[in-house]
């Protein structure tokens with residue numbers, strides 16, 4: 001297969017600065033970003049000091065308490081968000097290139113992410129203008145209404161696997177509801193967030209409504225989770241950091257939503273076409289090189305088709321074209337960073353030491369088109385036991401484990417046998433069984449005979465240690481609002497409770 005490296009139009013060698021109170025400024029320090037596809041230096045980005053993060057929080061506070069944004073009508077905010085969505089579409093090719101250059105994923109995946117980001121802004125622009133609240137029939141002479149109001153300043157901490165999309169999932173409902181925001185992208189993938197700031201500036205978003213602070217978790221993330229000036233923190237990332245964020249948020253009991261990843265099961269019954277199941281399995285685990293919170297990473301396969309499934313899965317996975325994201329032939333890109341690659345390779349070693357059978361992959365790909373990039377080939381383990389670390393822990397890389405079950409109840413038991421509960425799927429042609437199994441799986445996002453379809457209209461979030469609360473859909477908007485009851489006394493008379 002010939003390699004066709006696209007020449008990106010977007011300029012990476014430019015100033016990547018913080019955006020605070022409507023102005024771009026240099027950070028207190030600088031970080032060098034490395035290309036996941038080559039391992040070579042990509043560019044330098046500014047990073048904020050704690051003081052600059054505090055400044056951003058204060059700007060968001062002022063914009064909420066005194067600025068025009070929360071007082072605009074829903075239709076006015078919607079108008080802005082529609083324009084923003086259109087602008088993202090207009091700049092889609094540059095944004096997609098940036099996402100691929102910075103995070104490594106194949107361009108076709110970045111293109112989907114950018115389109116989904118625009119649609120997320122569009123969805124919340126539409127939703128905020130729809131009727132909400134309640135009028136309640138309470139005893140006369142009172143009249144009660146229930147209204148939703150913005151929460152205030154929202155701190156938003158996002159990871160590196162879907163940089164712009166995760167920012168959109170958080171900014172869109174927050175802005176639609178009238179909040180102001182301080183967004184912290186991952187230290188590894190800040191480029192599209194800064195590009196977004198440029199768009200927001202061009203569209204003349206009022207000062208301080210969105211602030212973007214770059215930097216690592218301890219310097220730029222933790223002060224957001226801690227600050228008493230922040231009313232809500234929304235976080236996507238690992239369980240460990242999520243717990244630290246929740247702990248830090250306790251100081252002023254800020255509202256918290258957490259989206260923390262998973263170890264999601266895909267259950268395959270023997271009555272389902274094996275080739276089709278394998279096709280979905282490839283998509284479930286190797287899309288974005290497995291760096292997806294909802295990735296299907298545990299394949300729980302009925303005993304009678306186990307061997308066939310494993311051999312077909314291995315045969316198809318072997319053919320996946322791994323390469324740089326800008327190569328038009330590439331189907332799976334590198335991992336985001338050297339750290340993540342080492343973490344994944346370490347898990348592969350752990351799996352081998354635990355006695356699982358390595359059916360495919362397990363190595364870093366080097367030389368030729370891989371250069372010094374962070375490439376790990378598709379990896380499949382069979383003969384795994386439920387208590388192995390590679391079965392229990394989120395690896396966040398292209399590593400699948402295939403488990404065996406006998407009977408529906410064992411399938412359900414295995415599916416639920418991790419601390420996570422983000423996503424899950426079942427493949428069967430028996431509709432009753434499909435429904436029973438999916439009902440029994442403790443997860444917030446589920447599919448029957450499918451995997452990974454994500455709809456902005458449907459809630460996203462997990463059971464158990466996969467998080468708190470939901471993003472997307474109407475639930476995602478609720479998470480950025482407070483509920484207030486307003487009781488109007490239509491006939492105020494002394495009540496004489498005290499003499």
Ligand code: NDP
Pocket residue numbers: 157158159160161184185186187188215216217218220221222225236237238239241242244245259260261262292293343394395396
């Ligand atoms: P983290 O959970 O550490 O990072 C997620 C975000 O939180 C990043 O923006 C990070 O900043 C920030 N952060 C880190 N420490 C703090 C802190 N103390 N207070 C506030 N914010 C903080 O994930 P990693 O990037 O380290 O990835 C590790 C593992 O997490 C992955 O291998 C994967 O298992 C899981 N993960 C899950 C994701 C999901 O979608 N559910 C997404 C990403 C990771 P920075 O990175 O800049 O330091």
